Amino acid sequence: MKNRWDAAAAAALGDDPLALRVYSSRLLGADPALVLHGGGNTSVKASVPNLFGEAEEVLWVKGSGWDLATIEAAGFAPVKLDLLRRMAALERLSDSEMVRAQRAGMIDPAAPNPSVEAILHAIIPFRFVDHTHADAVVTLCHTPDGEAIIRRLFGDRMLIIPYVMPGFDLARTVYAMTKECDWSKLEGMILLQHGLFTFADDAETSYNRMIAAVSCAEEYLDANSSSTAVSGEEPEPDLLVLAAMRREVATIAGGGCIARCNTRHHPFASRERVADTVGKGPLTPDHIIRTKRTPVVVDGARWRSQITAFTEGYRDYFHRHADGHTMLNPAPRWALWRGVGTVAFGGTVREAAIIDDIVDHTVAAMERAEQMGGWQALPESDLFAVEYWELEQAKLAKGGSKPELSGRIALVSGGAGGIGRATVAALLAAGACVAALDIDAAALDRLDANPALLTVVCDMTKREEVEAAVAACVRRFGGLDIVVSNAGIFPPSQSIAEMEAADWQRSLTLNLTSHQWLIQAATPYLKLGIAPAIVINGSKNVPAPGPGAGAYSVAKAGLTQLARVAALELGAFGIRVNTVHPNAVFDTAIWSEEVLRARADHYGLSVAEYKRNNLLKKEVTSRDVARLIVAMAGSTFAATTGAQVPIDGGNERVV
């Protein structure tokens, strides 16, 4: 384990305890082998002057919702130290009461809720306290001889605490165990199955002790096991099975779902007795909120019955332990896909990424523990207590609304410019994951980076590129629900008599045929989609063609007919197909200032008048069209298919 302490950087902070606390907390947060996604917490004790100039002893402790990797001074909650120490001596206190009392004891009511481990930090008589859930230490805890090994490695300088549920019970246990202890002989505590604490009166020593302890555990693991190298080529998952599993999980969970397939885990997923290993329990109890106690194990064609069996098993587990609790949705959070790897299921792309990270660390720990006598885990009842902790249940009751397309997966062709670009932005804002396809790689690069966005360079006039782009979207996000078939070109104005054969053919290929290819490639996945929809970008030229635009208008008319036939053919599968007919959307690439000026002059209008030359005298923007497309993809149009909706400010030739 690398020691990241930089003496010069720390010295620049002087002796400001909170600044040093922020600094070394971030060093801990920088290493995912120490803390992962909000795990771990830190504190510092200091004297703060109050309004009356009196010194007040406070514990600055990590606030919940903050991540050590990015924490700032504002992420620490200042709680009166005396209050916390007195709370430790109470016989009983529910965790909800504890949280309320801690909040009331803050000297800054605007600070975040103090960590649930605040009391434990308070009773440790050192200024700096560091707490992590280091992989190496918890991995040792999950081996048959783990406790004995830990006692041998750390027993003389660390207090070993048996597993107790985090929160008040843990603080109370440590309080009772340390009443008589000589703290000056201790550098830290190991909390079995949970993590470790180190402490000292200065930030550097406390940090160094953490790194030294974790390094010691890592060295022991390295001497007694090996991390498994990825062997051989990674398998390609069957994308139709992936999409089908994703929909099944989404249906059970009652919402959208992103499925992230990780084939780097294929050697682990191919082990003979891997189902026994993963069936025992998670790496640390705090992961259970994200991952559930166990994954579903699936293989080949039996995945559906295996997911059903998992959810039935989950209900049984719930009823074995439930005591007035509300059941969480019983869908699996991750799958071990035999021979292929793992799949993380999240309501959002962020949640799926967090689960994938946790699974990554869990798989590595399980690999090592299996070489050291076999993976062990806490009893089911202890894990249930964390999964159904009153504080988590309270969060659940609060709920919260999600954006409409949360957990949904969309693909937009021609996604880097004009209406396509605005549609990509609108879909992302509505909560969807989006694959943006475009031939213009530089324009794709200019889209704002977003973990929910996949950019694919794709020439829509090449059928194999269209098929590969659809596959790339499914591979990345786990399925496909929404296709916005938008790519198009506006060829140079030519009469039918003067038509260049190449211009005619190019318009037909891109404005018509490529859309058929996209629909064809997407249909198998849309059949497995969640409330699937196709939105076609047509044109005002369909109901109201103009001279000189034959190649364009004919292709767009064909495209509209394609959409109508698709609505007829795909309705039975619940796939809606609707068309928008925009007109005069001037904030797109084809309308340069020069072209606008020329067209306006042609009609004897100013540019501003020309832009509003419609019944509503309203300029139509790419964003307006994008909003209509997103509405068509969502529940507003749930009962509509085969429709054509103009978006043109009102055109007297169309109404």
Ligand SMILES: [Zn+2]
């Ligand atoms: Zn902890």
